[in-house]
Amino acid sequence: MAEKRLTEDVIFRTALRLVDADGVEALSMRKLAAELGVNPMSIYHHVDNKAALLDGITRMVTAEVKDITVSDGPWPDQLRRLAYEFRALTLTHRHLLRYILASDDFTQRDGPMWRTLRTVLRSAGIAEAELNQTAMVLVMLIGGLLHTEAEGAEHRDDSTFALAVELLIDGIAART
Amino acid sequence: MAEKRLTEDVIFRTALRLVDADGVEALSMRKLAAELGVNPMSIYHHVDNKAALLDGITRMVTAEVKDITVSDGPWPDQLRRLAYEFRALTLTHRHLLRYILASDDFTQRDGPMWRTLRTVLRSAGIAEAELNQTAMVLVMLIGGLLHTEAEGAEHRDDSTFALAVELLIDGIAART
DNA sequence: ACCTGAACACCGTTCAAGT
DNA sequence: ACCTGAACACCGTTCAAGT
Numbered sequence: 001m002a003e004k005r006l007t008e009d010v011i012f013r014t015a016l017r018l019v020d021a022d023g024v025e026a027l028s029m030r031k032l033a034a035e036l037g038v039n040p041m042s043i044y045h046h047v048d049n050k051a052a053l054l055d056g057i058t059r060m061v062t063a064e065v066k067d068i069t070v071s072d073g074p075w076p077d078q079l080r081r082l083a084y085e086f087r088a089l090t091l092t093h094r095h096l097l098r099y100i101l102a103s104d105d106f107t108q109r110d111g112p113m114w115r116t117l118r119t120v121l122r123s124a125g126i127a128e129a130e131l132n133q134t135a136m137v138l139v140m141l142i143g144g145l146l147h148t149e150a151e152g153a154e155h156r157d158d159s160t161f162a163l164a165v166e167l168l169i170d171g172i173a174a175r176t
Numbered sequence: 177m178a179e180k181r182l183t184e185d186v187i188f189r190t191a192l193r194l195v196d197a198d199g200v201e202a203l204s205m206r207k208l209a210a211e212l213g214v215n216p217m218s219i220y221h222h223v224d225n226k227a228a229l230l231d232g233i234t235r236m237v238t239a240e241v242k243d244i245t246v247s248d249g250p251w252p253d254q255l256r257r258l259a260y261e262f263r264a265l266t267l268t269h270r271h272l273l274r275y276i277l278a279s280d281d282f283t284q285r286d287g288p289m290w291r292t293l294r295t296v297l298r299s300a301g302i303a304e305a306e307l308n309q310t311a312m313v314l315v316m317l318i319g320g321l322l323h324t325e326a327e328g329a330e331h332r333d334d335s336t337f338a339l340a341v342e343l344l345i346d347g348i349a350a351r352t
Numbered sequence: 353a354c355c356t357g358a359a360c361a362c363c364g365t366t367c368a369a370g371t
Numbered sequence: 372a373c374c375t376g377a378a379c380a381c382c383g384t385t386c387a388a389g390t
Contacts (some may be wrong), residue, residue, distance in 0.1 A: 006354085029383065039356050041384085046354095050383065102328050130339075137321075137340045144320015145313075152278050163306075164313045171347030182373085205364065215375050217365085222373095226364065356389075363382060370375075 006038055007058070008046045016057040016093075023095040024054065054099055061093050062105040066112050075124040076169045082117060083142055083165045094150035101143050109136070125176035134175075138168065182214055184222045184232070192233040192269075199271040200230065230275055235268050239279040242288050251300040252345045258293060259318055259341045268327035277319050285312070301352035310351075314344065 018027050027125040029050055047053045068085055070078040087127055090097050105111045110131060117135045126134050147166055149156045190211055194203050205226055209216040223229045246254040253302055266273050282285045285308060293311045302310050321340055325332045 028212055028381085030381085041357080041386095044384075079363055098327065101324055116342060133336055133339055134343075136336055137343060140321045140322075140324045140336070141317045141340060141344075144318075144322070144324045145316045146320070148277055148316045148320045151274065153285060160309055160312055160316070164302055164317060167310075167313060167344070167347040167351065168317075169347075170350035171343040171345075174346035174350050175343065206362085217376080218374055220365075322368085354390085358387090360372105360385080361383090364380095366377105366379080367386105368375105368377090371373085 006042055006046060011036065011043060011046055011053070012056045012060055014124065015053055016060060016096075019057065019095050021094055024099075029053075054105075058096060058099040058103050061089070062100055062103055063094055065089060065105070068113060070115060070116055070120060075120050078120045078170070078174075079124070079138075079169055080165055082120065083168075086142060087146055087161060090146045090150055097143075097147050097150050101147065106139065106143070121172070124172055126172070134172070138172075142169065182212065182218055182222060187212065187219060187229070187348060188232045188236055191229055192236060192272075195233060195271050196269055200275075205229075231279075234272060234275040234279050237265070237272055238276060238279055241281070244292060246292055246296060251296050252349075254296045254301070255314075255345055255348070256341055258296065259344075262318060263322055263337060266322045266326055273319070273323050273326050277323065279349055282315065282319070297348070299346055302348070310348070314348075317344065321327060 011032070015027060015032055018032060018035060029043055030040045032053075034045055036043075043053075047056065049129070065086075068082065070081050090100070099108060105113070108114075114135060117138065118131050120129075121131055121134055121138075142164070145161070149161070187208070191203060191208055194208060194211060205219055206216045208229075210221055212219075219229075222231065241262075244258065246257055266276070269276070276282060281289070283291075288310060291316065294307050297307055297310055297314075298304070319338070321337070325337070
């Protein structure tokens with residue numbers, strides 16, 4: 001299609017577009033090459049293999065989350081904000097959620113998202129010793145719910161998500 | 177390997193064993209046939225295709241959950257019981273969780289698991305109108321957490337799961 | 353340095369032919 | 372009725388050869 005010079009950037013962006021549209025399952029190196037108007041093997045000159053390709057587009061997406069900040073205000077509002085921000089991200093890249101949850105940014109606990117989350121939980125009154133584990137639990141619960149939501153299109157429902165967030169906020173409030 | 181007559185049952189059981197060991201990704205019709213000591217095409221005489229095969233082994237597993245009952249006692253104990261039972265199931269069939277969560281038994285709301293869950297939530301004091309949605313939220317949250325746990329081997333941790341369950345119980349208690 | 357065609361080892365699945 | 376070999380249309384990836 002585009003007859004420009006092949007770069008890692010255009011490869012990643014095209015791959016992300018294909019994945020967002022039809023899922024990781026439907027992405028093949030050969031289809032991606034066809035979409036780029038290029039020989040399938042040319043891609044290997046810029047990307048090691050398919051795993052590296054998926055890794056690259058996952059990194060592109062998680063980079064967007066890096067600068068999530070929460071405004072001042074009561075901690076439930078802040079937590080709600082984080083949850084809805086997370087959901088917005090997963091709705092535009094729903095087929096990639098599996099990889100996002102498994103990526104370093106989410107497993108490693110020293111990223112910017114974790115720092116903000118810990119700050120919010122601290123102001124909610126969670127004890128310093130339980131901070132990390134509570135943050136982990138919240139990410140796994142919300143991330144997991146979003147994954148189930150993303151997988152089966154039939155149970156994507158705003159009010160169900162809202163109830164989940166409020167239930168978690170109540171749970172946090174009860175533990176302090 | 178086994179030189180007996182080929183049946184749907186032995187196909188499903190062998191496939192489940194392979195999936196539990198190496199994951200759905202690693203299962204192929206041809207490998208399954210080799211494991212059965214049979215021509216790859218013989219399988220198609222008993223199973224429509226790979227999708228039907230996965231559907232079949234998922235049904236085998238969800239059938240085990242059908243007769244989950246909770247003994248009398250305080251609702252938090254009952255809810256804890258359900259959660260830990262669910263977790264035990266996913267630990268032995270962790271590669272199948274994606275399919276379990278997407279299966280009819282979990283999306284349809286009239287299965288035996290949903291009935292027990294609703295009973296427990298009713299005795300917790302949840303209003304009749306919110307019963308279905310609260311049950312859905314709990315299954316999605318816990319199922320999702322288990323999925324994240326199953327996917328990345330590194331964050332499988334008993335005390336993290338325990339904290340998640342207690343947090344949800346507190347959340348339910350606060351909403352009544 | 354970048355691209356490419358042919359080739360290899362895999363897939364799922366169909367179909368005509370065997371017993 | 373059950374099984375099978377050959378074949379088709381796909382994969383990811385390697386490698387030698389081209390510009």
